[in-house]
Amino acid sequence: MSGRRRDAAPGRPEPKTCASCGRRIEWRRKWADDWDEVRYCSRACRGSRPGPVDRRLEEAIVELLSARSGSATICPSEAARAVDLDGWRALMERSRSAARRLVAEERIVITKRGRVVDPSTAKGPIRLARGPSFGRSPGPTGGRAGRGWSPARA
Ligand SMILES: [Zn+2]
Numbered sequence: 001m002s003g004r005r006r007d008a009a010p011g012r013p014e015p016k017t018c019a020s021c022g023r024r025i026e027w028r029r030k031w032a033d034d035w036d037e038v039r040y041c042s043r044a045c046r047g048s049r050p051g052p053v054d055r056r057l058e059e060a061i062v063e064l065l066s067a068r069s070g071s072a073t074i075c076p077s078e079a080a081r082a083v084d085l086d087g088w089r090a091l092m093e094r095s096r097s098a099a100r101r102l103v104a105e106e107r108i109v110i111t112k113r114g115r116v117v118d119p120s121t122a123k124g125p126i127r128l129a130r131g132p133s134f135g136r137s138p139g140p141t142g143g144r145a146g147r148g149w150s151p152a153r154a
Contacts, residue, residue, distance in 0.1 A: 020045035022100025024120040050101070056083045057091065057098035061108060065130050073111060073127035099128050106133040 016025045018041035025041045040046040050089035060079035065072070076095040077105045083095075098118040102108040108131045117126070 017104035018045050020049055021097045022104055054094055054098055057095050061099060061102060061128055070130060073129045075127060106131045132148055
């Protein structure tokens with residue numbers, strides 16, 4: 001059997017992805033009753049839900065990678081600059097969050113020194129590259145259908 005991903009401990013639901021920072025949310029006992037409703041890893045993330053700028057950052061990442069060769073990588077700062085040339089520094093962490101959300105959809109991967117790394121724990125300078133589902137539209141996992149999000153336009 002291949003593709004077994006449900007081998008977590010019995011009774012322990014699979015991790016989810018935070019809808020804000022894109023980091024992994026591991027099941028905790030305190031969420032036993034409302035795990036299905038959990039979408040954010042922390043109160044801070046709940047208070048900073050992704051908005052139009054964050055969608056633009058996701059779009060910029062996809063557009064930048066689309067414009068380059070299939071194996072090329074970009075820096076999250078390039079997406080931040082594409083969205084706000086003057087205020088890009090303030091968008092750096094949000095650009096990294098946008099990248100992590102795209103990783104959760106397998107549309108990109110995050111690399112360090114040429115190797116794919118875990119987006120939840122990667123620290124320091126990272127690069128972004130196309131993932132296995134790069135050309136695909138956002139899946140239903142994000143639960144944001146109808147928001148007008150679309151992948152890079154040709
Ligand atoms: Zn979070």
